[in-house]
Amino acid sequence: MKKIEAGGWSYQLYEGKMPVGIVLVHQILGVTGYEESVAEALSKEGYWAVLVDLFRGVRPKDFKEGMFVRDSLKDDEVLDCIGGGRHVLRERYGSGSLTGTMGFCMGGGYALLGACRLDIDFCIDYYGMIKDVEEVERLRGPTILMLGSEDPRVTPWAFENLLPAMQRKKKRIDAHLYPNAGHAFHSPGAAGYNEVAAKDAWDKTLLFLKWVQNNR
Numbered sequence: 185m186k187k188i189e190a191g192g193w194s195y196q197l198y199e200g201k202m203p204v205g206i207v208l209v210h211q212i213l214g215v216t217g218y219e220e221s222v223a224e225a226l227s228k229e230g231y232w233a234v235l236v237d238l239f240r241g242v243r244p245k246d247f248k249e250g251m252f253v254r255d256s257l258k259d260d261e262v263l264d265c266i267g268g269g270r271h272v273l274r275e276r277y278g279s280g281s282l283t284g285t286m287g288f289c290m291g292g293g294y295a296l297l298g299a300c301r302l303d304i305d306f307c308i309d310y311y312g313m314i315k316d317v318e319e320v321e322r323l324r325g326p327t328i329l330m331l332g333s334e335d336p337r338v339t340p341w342a343f344e345n346l347l348p349a350m351q352r353k354k355k356r357i358d359a360h361l362y363p364n365a366g367h368a369f370h371s372p373g374a375a376g377y378n379e380v381a382a383k384d385a386w387d388k389t390l391l392f393l394k395w396v397q398n399n400r
Contacts, residue, residue, distance in 0.1 A: 185224075188234075191268040196220065196235040198227035203281035204397060205232035205273035206308070207266050207298065209291030211371070212250035214239040218371055219291075229390060232277060234269040238262060238294070254290055259297065266298040282400060284325070287312055289368055299323055306396045308389055310370055311338045317349035326356040328392045330385045332365035332376055360388060 186197045196215070206226055210219045215237050223233040238257060244250035270283050284306035287295035292312020299307035300319040307327040314320075329346070331339045339361070350357045362369060362385065366376020370385055 185220075188272055190272055191264065193265045193268050194237045194241065195269055195272055196223065196237075197272060197276075198223045198233040198235070199276075200227055200232035201230040202232075202397070203277040204230075204393065205234065205270075205277060205281065205283050206286045207269040207273065207283065207295070207304075208233050208235045209266065209285065209287035209294045209298075210235070210238065211287075211289045211291050211368070212244070212247060212254060214243045214250070214253070216243075219288075222286075222288075225386075229393075231393065232273050234272050236265050236269045238265055250290075262294050263298060263301055266294065267302050270302065270304070282306065282396060284308060284396070286310075288370060296320075296327065299325070299327065305400075306392075308392065310385070311335055311367055313338055313341055313346075317345045320346070320349050320355055321353045323353075323355050326358065326392075326396065328389065329357060329359040330370070330388075331359065331361045332367055332369040332378070332381065333361055333363045334365060334376060335367040335369075338367060358388075358392060360385065 188195045223235045226233040239253050282305045285295035285298045286308035288310040292309040293314050296309045297314050300322045306325040310330045362381035365378035365381040368374035369376045369378040370382045
C-alpha cells in the first residue's frame with residue numbers, strides 16, 4: 185500500500201495486476217481497518233484499488249459524530265475526491281482500462297453518485313442510497329447492488345425508488361437481497377452482520393468484476 189497526496193486529498197493505493205481499478209469509498213466512521221481489508225482483498229484478486237478519505241483524516245468516535253462530519257460535505261467535494269481517485273488509478277494503468285466505484289453504506293451511496301456523474305465504467309453499491317434516483321440516467325455502465333432483508337431504510341428505498349428508476353432509464357443492475365441480513369451485513373462487528381450473506385455477496389462481487397472485464 186502506498187499513501188498518495190493529490191489535489192488536496194489523501195489516498196491509499198493498493199496495486200493490482202490487471203488494467204481494472206476500483207475507487208473505494210468508506211463508511212460513516214471514516215477510513216478504518218475494515219475498508220483497508222477490502223482494498224487489500226481486491227488487490228490480492230489482481231485489481232487496483234484506491235481508498236479515498238472524504239473526512240480528511242477525521243475518525244469519528246461514533247455514528248452521531250460521523251453523521252455530523254458527513255453532513256458538512258458537499259457533493260462537489262465528494263465528486264472531486266472520487267474523481268481524484270479515478271485519476272490516481274488511471275495514471276498507473278493507462279488507457280484501455282476500466283475504472284469503477286465501490287462503497288458500503290454512506291460510501292455505497294457516494295460510489296453510486298460518482299458513477300452517475302463522472303466517467304466511471306461500473307459501480308458496486310453495498311446498501312447505499314442517493315438523493316435523486318433520476319440521476320441514474322447518466323450511468324455509463326452496470327451496477328451491482330447488495331441489500332439486506334432486515335435493512336429498514338435502504339432496502340425499501342431501493343425497491344420503491346431505485347430499481348423502478350433503473351428500469352425506466354434502461355440501465356443494467358444486478359440486485360441481490362439477502363434474508364436475515366441487516367444493514368451493514370458485510371461488516372464484521374456491525375449489528376446487521378451476516379457471515380453467510382457477506383461471503384456470498386463478496387463472491388458475487390468478484391463474479392461481477394469478471395463479467396465487466398469480459399463485456400467491456
